[in-house]
Amino acid sequence: MDNDRSHDNLKEQDYLKDMPNHEFDEAVNTMQSSIQDEIAASTDLLGDKLDISMLKNEYSADDVQYQKKIQNLEKRYSHVRKTRGDGNCFFRAFGFGYLEHMLSDKKDYPIFQENASNSFQKLMDLKYPSFTVEDFFENFISVVNSVKEGVSHTELLNTFREEGMSNYFVVYLRLITSCQLQSDSDFYQNFIDGGKTLVEFCKTEVEPMYLESDHIHIIALTSALGACVRVAYMDRGGDDLSFHDFPEDSQPTLHLLYRPGHYDVLYPR
Amino acid sequence: MAFSQKRIQKEILTMTTSPPPGTRLVTETMQTTKEFLVEVHGAQGTLFAGEQFKLLFKFGDRYPFESPQVMFVGDHIPEHPHVYSNGHICLSILTDDWSPALSVESVCLSILSMLSSCTEKKRPPDNAFYIRTCSSNPKDTRWWYHDDKV
Structure with a gap:
């Protein structure tokens, strides 16, 4: 073969x-x-919730390094939900994962909703065309508001599985990220390499669909929405998993699993 | 997909009621919302003043997540370092740097600005080779972008 x-x-x-x-x-x-x-x-845009032990099957049994890391994941997390590897996985995992969490725990909702609502005006202040941005915003905010209005888990999942709706949501999360980067450009400019200006970076590596996310995207998106995310990194480096909280020292609401080039949603025990 | 139709209809409406200066949506020959022509007038005080060109826009089902296909058509193709004589345009927002927040209007504005900033009327250096070998769809070209000074 x-x-x-x-x-x-x-x-x-x-x-x-x-x-x-x-x-x-x-x-x-x-x-x-x-x-x-x-x-x-x-792969679905968003898969079903799977038992975390399923991850073992993705690596060979004698891959000691990964099998050990998965054992450690199992101690902390009970389930994983996979996303499609189409370059939008971070945004899709974040969007669905955060809203899903807030269906049952509304603690973060007011601040998230407020930041989400204010984001449109911020984009207008940066002279984004209301003509196109408005559509994305209206769709986005209606999904965010549906959480307060008691949308069911199945409906929320279906929204994120339907390509048009799901991608509309991703587009707007990308715009929020871009907006945050540009609003605090003095800070973020330090992290941009390759001689691009921050605006160029946003136009070529944040706003276009299907492009993968990096640390800087996560920092910007979480800080724009006041969200707290922990990422568990599982790669070939080191003997054990490493964890990063965005922002640092926060109490994470959403947990994501990172494997090189890809993000999935994790569910703590 | 419903999203793409709704979005294109909204764009057609805007292009009809308040087109960017120097452009006009050609409604007379429009037969479907999947493709249409936009007339572009070279701005006063630039090398293309007084000239008129036609841009063809074609939309796929994945618009606006993917870019429209855009090229110059007709007898008069602007003589510009980023425009091939077959009408193909080398402009990064038409492929790699497309964002769903862009629109027909913003593409027209970018192309107008590209024309206005031109300092010498000439074809791209690889024109003869390109037009002999390229596909009919400019989006099938894997562009290697020229400098963006013009």
């Missing part, structure tokens, strides 16, 4: 090498979109 596959890869490379330019570009784009389609077909 593996042999077949690598043989196919070689054939594919030869095939690409002989192609004229435009066919090459088209072939690369087709391949990319077929990879995206494959990811879309194999």
Whole structure:
């Protein structure tokens, strides 16, 4: 099987090498979109809540480093909910995870709702076009308000599983993040490398869909909404998991699992 | 998808009632909301003053999450370092840097500003090669963006 596959890869490379330019570009784009389609077909935008022990099956039994980290995760967390790996996973995990939490625990709701409501005017102050932003905001705030109005868990889940609604929500979270970065640009500029200005960074790495998030996105989004998030990092570094709280020293409301390039939702025991 | 239709209809309405200066939505020939033409007039005091061009906008089902396809069409294609003679435009917001908060209006404004800041009428250096080898859809090109000074 593996042999077949690598043989196919070689054939594919030869095939690409002989192609004229435009066919090459088209072939690369087709391949990319077929990879995206494959990811879309194999994972929901948001999966069901799974027992945390399921994670063990994703790594080989003799992968000591990961198996040990998963054991430690199991001590703290009972369940995990996976998100689609489409580059929007942090925003989708955050959006659903936070609202889901506030369905049962309303402690954070007033401040979250207030920050959410004020975000539109802040974007207008930065001269964003009300014409497009308004649509995203109205959709976003209606989902946020539905939490107060007693939306059911199933309805909330369906909202985040329906591609149009779900992506509208993600777009607006990206705008809030961008707005926060620009409003506090003196601070955030220090974290931008590659010679981009903060505005360029926002236009090329925050606002476009399907682009992955970094620390700076998490810091900006949590501080814009007054949200408290703990991220459990599970990667090849170190013998044990590491944890980061955003903001530091806060009592986390939402827990996320980070594995290189991807975020899922965690449920504490 | 319902979202994309609703959004395009809203954009058509805005382009009809309050288009950005120097642009006009061509409603006479519009047959579907999935594609339309916008007339663009070169601004006074620039190299393109008095010239008129046509931009073709095409929208896929994933608009506005994905960018529209935008290119110059017709007999008169602006002679600009980022515009190929087949009408394709090298502008990052049309592919990699597209954001759903952008719109037909903001694309028109970017293109107008690109034309206005032009200091010398000429084609991109790789024009002859590009138009011979490119796909008909500019979004299929994996653009390697020129400097953004013009």
